[in-house]
Amino acid sequence: MGEIVVSKRAGDELVARGLGSCIGLALVDRSAGVAGLAHIVLPESSETDRQPGKFADLAVPELIDRVCRAGASRRRLEAALAGGARMFELGELDIGARNADAVRKGLATSGLAVHAAETGGSRGRTMRVSVGDGTITVKEAGGELTILLDGSAGGAHLPRASATLEGAHR
């Protein structure tokens, strides 16, 4: 939570467990075999708190910068996000929705398109990124596994494909 991890070691798995209103943002360059994942907690940093991984406004550029420093090419980056749920109908602020908006806005500002996303709703999620082939999955609490990015399918910049895993893959 509030962390950013980046890896280029095939076989590594990056995981954001138990995302509620938080957002998991994954960036992969499948050609270079580089992947990064940020577990973003809140939409905007304040003057007193500027932890780079915690806030969408800082975490999006920071993650882009770190995957590129690890060898990814900015124009090959594919982005997927998950989380931003509203777990309970409490309070007036929907932090999950604000987080999702802030991350999308940050990606747009940086010129990155969203390849696939699973946001909103009222269930927790766990997001996983396989470093190497760049497969990105998300699993909802009590639900099915959804593939946000299928690393076994060739070529970057495929149209949005999110299929249900039925034991065939991997």
Next chain:
Amino acid sequence: MTPRYTELQLDALRELANIASGNAATALSQMLGREVGLTVPRVLALPLVDAVDACGSPDESITGVVIPLEGDIDGLVLLLISTEGADALCRLLGVEAGSDIGDSALREIGNILGTSCLNALASMTGLNLCPCPPHLSTDMLGAIVSSLALTQTESADLVLVLDSELDVADEPCSISFVLLPSDGGVSDLLTPLGLAA
């Protein structure tokens, strides 16, 4: 580690939590007709990520019953009940776990425990505290705890968690009883005790 609270203040909060959860344990015991044990409460003032870890594994499936507080302080009471525990509670109450009526029974347990906790806090501090209707969710622990904590704190920099375990005798049922005061709620609790932050 806990720059914003002194040891004395944390001790006072621990004592509040002790009496509040003691009251809740008595209420649960009367409701179930079983002995209910109580651990010494932990008072944790931690960054959000560590507060979640202190409650358990982030992707563990768990039932959370939330009672938001209204009145002189903002905050909420959260009961975390393991899947096994939820089954046991429903069995003791003669309802089917996972059904609407089972969920309703767990919500009612939350209501009774939350109210008895608030009564204790109110009589110690002289504050006016009212419970709102309970919410229930069976989901990932991390998702429940982090999302709730974020409704109570602006920065998630330092989250105050007061928790203790209630154990129902002869049943695989332990309930984690968590008080999550809002940022301002902590000083509202401490002020009547003469320990204003």
